[in-house]
Amino acid sequence: MGRAVVTGPVKLGPGRVGWRKRLAGRWRDIYMVVRVEETLFRVYWFDRDCWPGYWDEVKESLGGDVLFISKDCCFFVYGYLIGKKYENCIVFSEAAFPKYGDDGGWEYKCEDEIWAFRMSDGKYGKVGESDDFPEISWSPPSWIFDVESCSNFQPRNQSEGEADVDDEEVQADLKDSNSKDDVEREGMESDSNHVDQEQEERSDSDVDDQDDGNMQCDSDDEDEDMQSNADNEGNTSLQEDVPASLFALVSALEEEVTRTLLRMNGGYEATIEKETSRKNITMSAPRACTSSSTTKVNQSDTATTKFEGFDIRSDLVPILQKIWRKHGNIIERSTMRSNHIITRALESLATMVEILEDNPVESISDCQADYLSTTLSDLKTMCFKVHWLGSFVEKAVKLHKSKPLVDSLNKLTDLSSQVKERRAILLDEVTKLTEEENKLKKEMAKVSKLIPFSGQFKLDKPLGSGLT
Numbered sequence: 001m002g003r004a005v006v007t008g009p010v011k012l013g014p015g016r017v018g019w020r021k022r023l024a025g026r027w028r029d030i031y032m033v034v035r036v037e038e039t040l041f042r043v044y045w046f047d048r049d050c051w052p053g054y055w056d057e058v059k060e061s062l063g064g065d066v067l068f069i070s071k072d073c074c075f076f077v078y079g080y081l082i083g084k085k086y087e088n089c090i091v092f093s094e095a096a097f098p099k100y101g102d103d104g105g106w107e108y109k110c111e112d113e114i115w116a117f118r119m120s121d122g123k124y125g126k127v128g129e130s131d132d133f134p135e136i137s138w139s140p141p142s143w144i145f146d147v148e149s150c151s152n153f154q155p156r157n158q159s160e161g162e163a164d165v166d167d168e169e170v171q172a173d174l175k176d177s178n179s180k181d182d183v184e185r186e187g188m189e190s191d192s193n194h195v196d197q198e199q200e201e202r203s204d205s206d207v208d209d210q211d212d213g214n215m216q217c218d219s220d221d222e223d224e225d226m227q228s229n230a231d232n233e234g235n236t237s238l239q240e241d242v243p244a245s246l247f248a249l250v251s252a253l254e255e256e257v258t259r260t261l262l263r264m265n266g267g268y269e270a271t272i273e274k275e276t277s278r279k280n281i282t283m284s285a286p287r288a289c290t291s292s293s294t295t296k297v298n299q300s301d302t303a304t305t306k307f308e309g310f311d312i313r314s315d316l317v318p319i320l321q322k323i324w325r326k327h328g329n330i331i332e333r334s335t336m337r338s339n340h341i342i343t344r345a346l347e348s349l350a351t352m353v354e355i356l357e358d359n360p361v362e363s364i365s366d367c368q369a370d371y372l373s374t375t376l377s378d379l380k381t382m383c384f385k386v387h388w389l390g391s392f393v394e395k396a397v398k399l400h401k402s403k404p405l406v407d408s409l410n411k412l413t414d415l416s417s418q419v420k421e422r423r424a425i426l427l428d429e430v431t432k433l434t435e436e437e438n439k440l441k442k443e444m445a446k447v448s449k450l451i452p453f454s455g456q457f458k459l460d461k462p463l464g465s466g467l468t
Contacts, residue, residue, distance in 0.1 A: 018100050019097040019098070019099055020098055021034050021035075022069055022074055022096065024067055024069070024074035024076065025075075028383060029046070029385075030045070030046040031046070032044045033069060040117075040122070040124075041090055043057070043058040043090075044056060044058065045057075045058050045387060049328045058387075059391065060088070061119065061120065061390050062076070062088045063376070064079040064087045064088060064394065065078055065079050066082050066086050067089070068092070069090060069096045070093050071093065083136070085133065086133070088119045089116050089117065089118045089119070091116045091127065091136075092115055092116075092117075093114055093115075094113045094114075094115060113126060115127065116133040308329075308331075311343060312343060312346055313347055313350075316347055316350035316351070319350040319353050319354060320349070320350050323349070323353065327385065327388055330349075330384050330385040330386060331345075331385075333385060334384055335383045336382050336383075345378075345384065348378075348379070351371075352372055352375055352376070352389070352393070355368050356392055356393075361396070361399045361403070364400050369396065369397050369400040369401075372393045372397060376390065376393045
């Protein structure tokens with residue numbers, strides 16, 4: 001039974017004009033994009049766990065993804081597929097946010113300009129006209145540049161004759177596709193009939209060979225054959241209803257999930273190597289561990305404890321308990337059904353939190369930074385509710401990449417301190433030398449007063465020079 005989220009239309013105050021709000025979906029999450037000003041946007045995430053629902057503002061980050069908004073649809077794309085400069089950006093057409101009260105509708109225009117807004121720093125600009133938002137490099141199908149393809153979107157001022165021509169072309173395409181489907185369906189039905197005939201002949205021969213005592217078993221077998229045939233017919237009808245492109249999409253998703261799991265776990269056959277690498281990652285932070293504490297850590301790596309029905313490493317359970325208390329059940333929307341996969345994913349999540357909490361920025365290694373970013377992406381792919389973790393991981397990775405610059409800045413700061421210290425020492429010495437110079441001048445004045453002759457005399461010259 002559903003419930004009303006909004007009981008009436010949302011209206012602005014008198015004399016105010018605003019833009020229409022847009023909704024975007026990512027997996028099972030709902031986001032609302034609000035255009036506050038001409039060059040400012042705000043994004044809200046709908047928290048279903050907070051009864052009766054609450055719009056929580058998303059600050060600075062979309063988890064590294066890119067949100068595309070047109071007047072027709074809204075969708076998210078992984079940031080690494082578009083480019084580093086477009087991570088956490090909103091890319092939209094100029095007509096994607098019409099104003100309230102405008103007489104114009106949602107007419108389709110091929111010449112709509114594309115703009116971008118970056119949430120992290122608030123920059124705003126047209127795509128392809130600055131270094132902040134370079135031209136998006138991708139390979140669209142050829143029809144996307146065909147102006148005639150826009151005829152499928154009928155503007156209000158289009159004549160009825162042109163619309164009829166387009167409808168006839170669409171109907172012709174549908175007839176061609178339906179004829180192909182009929183040919184495939186006839187081939188599948190002929191194969192199914194051939195299989196049914198073989199099964200009937202086989203069942204008739206079995207009935208002739210068996211006695212009356214086995215007739216009940218034969219009837220059961222026939223029932224099973226009929227049920228099997230019904231299932232086959234049902235599967236055939238499902239295959240006819242589902243387009244081939246959907247099967248290809250499902251296959252591609254399965255391959256992506258497989259690669260994701262292999263990247264997270266290192267493969268099922270490399271369990272020992274996986275555990276060793278995970279220990280190296282989590283234990284790389286400087287810790288004062290004695291031999292006894294090291295033994296306890298090794299024992300905790302092998303011991304498991306039940307958590308939400310999964311066998312989790314005992315040392316990671318307290319971390320997951322804290323996550324559950326603060327953020328709720330983060331796997332309730334997951335598409336994974338394998339306990340083994342979810343167990344490994346939860347342990348990876350706890351390991352991420354352990355790295356972030358136990359390691360300062362200067363001690364995070366390249367391996368740990370890569371582990372944080374890739375694991376977060378994998379957890380999003382599995383529909384784990386980890387939006388709260390994105391900003392922490394993004395900050396940690398950025399600071400890690402900036403460590404060489406930070407080290408250089410620290411060295412320059414140390415050199416500046418040394419120069420200041422040396423300058424202070426030199427100034428102190430200059431002051432002392434000035435005082436000594438003043439003392440010498442005073443002594444020279446006293447001695448000069450005791451000499452009965454004025455002027456300067458050189459004692460190394462004869463006194464009678466110049467007599468003759």
